[in-house]
Amino acid sequence: MLDLFHAALIQPFAEFEFMRRALVGAVALAIAAAPVGVFLMLRRMSLTGDAMSHAILPGAAIGYLAAGLSLPAMTIGGLVAGVAVAVGAGAVARASVLGEDVALAAFYLVSLALGVTIVSMKGSNVDLLHVLFGTVLALDDQALFLIAGIATATLLGFAVIFRPLVAESVDPVFLASVARAGAPVHLVFMGLVVMNLVGAFHALGTLMAVGLMMLPAASARLWVDDLSAMIGVAAGSGMLAAIVGLLASYHFGLPAGPAIILTAGLVYVLSLVFGRRGLLVARLTRPHLEA
Amino acid sequence: MNAQDPLAIEFTDLTLGYDRHPAVHHLTGGFARGVTTVVLGPNGAGKSTLLKGIGGLLSPLGGKIRLHGFEARDIAHLPQLAEIDRSFPISVFDFVALGLWRRIGAFGGIGAEERRRVGAALAAVGLDGFERRAIGTLSGGQMQRAMFARLVVQDATVILLDEPFNAVDRRTTEDLIDLVHHWHDEGRTVVMVLHDHDIALRLARDALLIARETVAFGPVGEVIGEENLARARRMIESFDDHAHICHRPAA
Numbered sequence: 256m257l258d259l260f261h262a263a264l265i266q267p268f269a270e271f272e273f274m275r276r277a278l279v280g281a282v283a284l285a286i287a288a289a290p291v292g293v294f295l296m297l298r299r300m301s302l303t304g305d306a307m308s309h310a311i312l313p314g315a316a317i318g319y320l321a322a323g324l325s326l327p328a329m330t331i332g333g334l335v336a337g338v339a340v341a342v343g344a345g346a347v348a349r350a351s352v353l354g355e356d357v358a359l360a361a362f363y364l365v366s367l368a369l370g371v372t373i374v375s376m377k378g379s380n381v382d383l384l385h386v387l388f389g390t391v392l393a394l395d396d397q398a399l400f401l402i403a404g405i406a407t408a409t410l411l412g413f414a415v416i417f418r419p420l421v422a423e424s425v426d427p428v429f430l431a432s433v434a435r436a437g438a439p440v441h442l443v444f445m446g447l448v449v450m451n452l453v454g455a456f457h458a459l460g461t462l463m464a465v466g467l468m469m470l471p472a473a474s475a476r477l478w479v480d481d482l483s484a485m486i487g488v489a490a491g492s493g494m495l496a497a498i499v500g501l502l503a504s505y506h507f508g509l510p511a512g513p514a515i516i517l518t519a520g521l522v523y524v525l526s527l528v529f530g531r532r533g534l535l536v537a538r539l540t541r542p543h544l545e546a
Numbered sequence: 547m548n549a550q551d552p553l554a555i556e557f558t559d560l561t562l563g564y565d566r567h568p569a570v571h572h573l574t575g576g577f578a579r580g581v582t583t584v585v586l587g588p589n590g591a592g593k594s595t596l597l598k599g600i601g602g603l604l605s606p607l608g609g610k611i612r613l614h615g616f617e618a619r620d621i622a623h624l625p626q627l628a629e630i631d632r633s634f635p636i637s638v639f640d641f642v643a644l645g646l647w648r649r650i651g652a653f654g655g656i657g658a659e660e661r662r663r664v665g666a667a668l669a670a671v672g673l674d675g676f677e678r679r680a681i682g683t684l685s686g687g688q689m690q691r692a693m694f695a696r697l698v699v700q701d702a703t704v705i706l707l708d709e710p711f712n713a714v715d716r717r718t719t720e721d722l723i724d725l726v727h728h729w730h731d732e733g734r735t736v737v738m739v740l741h742d743h744d745i746a747l748r749l750a751r752d753a754l755l756i757a758r759e760t761v762a763f764g765p766v767g768e769v770i771g772e773e774n775l776a777r778a779r780r781m782i783e784s785f786d787d788h789a790h791i792c793h794r795p796a797a
Contacts, residue, residue, distance in 0.1 A: 297634055418652045422644055425634045425681075429696075432601055432623045433647040480680060482635050 285493030287406035292472030312370025337449030389460030466516035477530030551578035560609035622702030645699030757781035
């Protein structure tokens with residue numbers, strides 16, 4: 256019994272270094288992505304994360320063109336493209352009649368097409384797959400340091416902007432009346448979003464980088480009402496998805512990145528059905544309270 | 547208004563608006579210190595715009611707003627259609643504690659003294675025992691009480707209220723009116739936009755009747771005469787969507 260347990264859960268990580276690296280990287284990503292995802296969800300910007308994940312593609316592609324599959328070049332390219340699209344969409348929204356959502360949609364669609372074009376022009380299909388789907392099982396030291404650094408910076412960043420970000424999310428007009436913090440806080444938050452997407456895209460690729468943010472956040476919302484608890488539950492369910500996803504990929508020969516996201520998706524579906532705020536509890540005809 | 551009253555807020559030739567269209571046009575006047583003043587006028591008269599200008603949420607297109615004896619950060623503003631996301635998971639206590647911003651900023655801790663202030667404010671608006679409830683579970687009247695509690699916590703020298711009794715039942719209105727009376731007794735300057743003349747007469751000494759420009763200013767009882775009100779309505783009806791650039795010389 257214990258042997259079986261060991262073979263299923265421990266041995267893959269004990270035996271293979273690439274599994275340990277994948278575990279460290281995915282867990283660090285899950286922790287950092289939790290607060291990002293929870294605030295994206297609560298600010299009704301869930302799809303903004305998705306759009307931004309596409310928007311970083313041409314930057315990474317230009318970095319790839321300049322230096323091949325080089326981590327620093329693609330990271331810097333992705334960061335620059337992501338921040339440019341976030342700031343550009345915000346500027347268009349303020350200066351024109353277009354809302355922020357449509358401005359962002361326009362930017363990221365062009366950006367995505369440009370990115371795919373650049374990669375296809377120069378590289379092979381394998382390279383394109385690498386950029387789109389990540390290489391969680393091939394994280395080198397450089398990539399691990401990058402992911403760990405981003406996770407650390409993200410948690411520190413949230414510690415700094417937490418209160419103004421909550422105020423800006425609940426009552427932006429009030430925040431504007433007591434402090435000129437609204438615009439800077441929004442920008443820092445978008446910066447954290449881009450940073451985490453760039454970190455996640457090395458491991459999971461642009462198409463799934465957002466999965467580790469939004470799925471655990473949505474799951475957490477279905478269990479708890481308190482904001483801090485929600486971030487904790489999201490981080491926990493993200494880490495669970497990372498571990499279970501990696502094991503599933505090892506035992507059943509699934510691609511690792513999608514396996515992690517599918518596990519997070521399974522947690523979401525289970526939460527949706529069985530969560531404290533889920534469908535089942537809402538449907539159960541419980542007698543209502545007296546007051 | 548009596549001529550010898552020291553002014554808390556003074557505006558000179560003030561024009562405020564959106565997309566270059568003036569909503570408040572060449573307004574000159576002021577609000578007396580420690581006095582409760584109502585701003586009256588038909589819809590579209592620029593009442594909320596004037597409050598936004600004083601509260602610093604809108605920059606003047608022309609003219610000046612001067613604050614005497616206090617700074618912009620001493621103003622507390624209760625907007626009319628507060629853009630509050632009531633689905634955000636925040637407790638009533640934390641929401642009201644946002645009013646402490648001036649004292650504790652983005653990083654300061656909430657200690658015993660701050661807790662006492664928030665508790666006292668909740669008690670003052672009759673929301674004892676609601677501390678841990680999420681704001682999304684409050685009724686409209688309870689939410690307005692919470693907004694007033696936050697104003698109490700802000701402890702501001704000047705309080706701007708934009709139609710604070712809209713969609714609020716009689717009992718809540720009476721409680722909140724008591725609170726405004728209390729603010730007046732504490733020497734605070736209160737400026738409020740109202741449509742209800744009875745409440746205006748009970749709460750305020752001065753009234754400013756505007757229709758983008760000043761129609762009348764003085765004691766409430768004199769301002770709300772039928773002649774003034776009719777004049778204000780006519781001025782709004784003559785609004786021109788295709789207006790030319792205003793060349794009126796500064797007063």
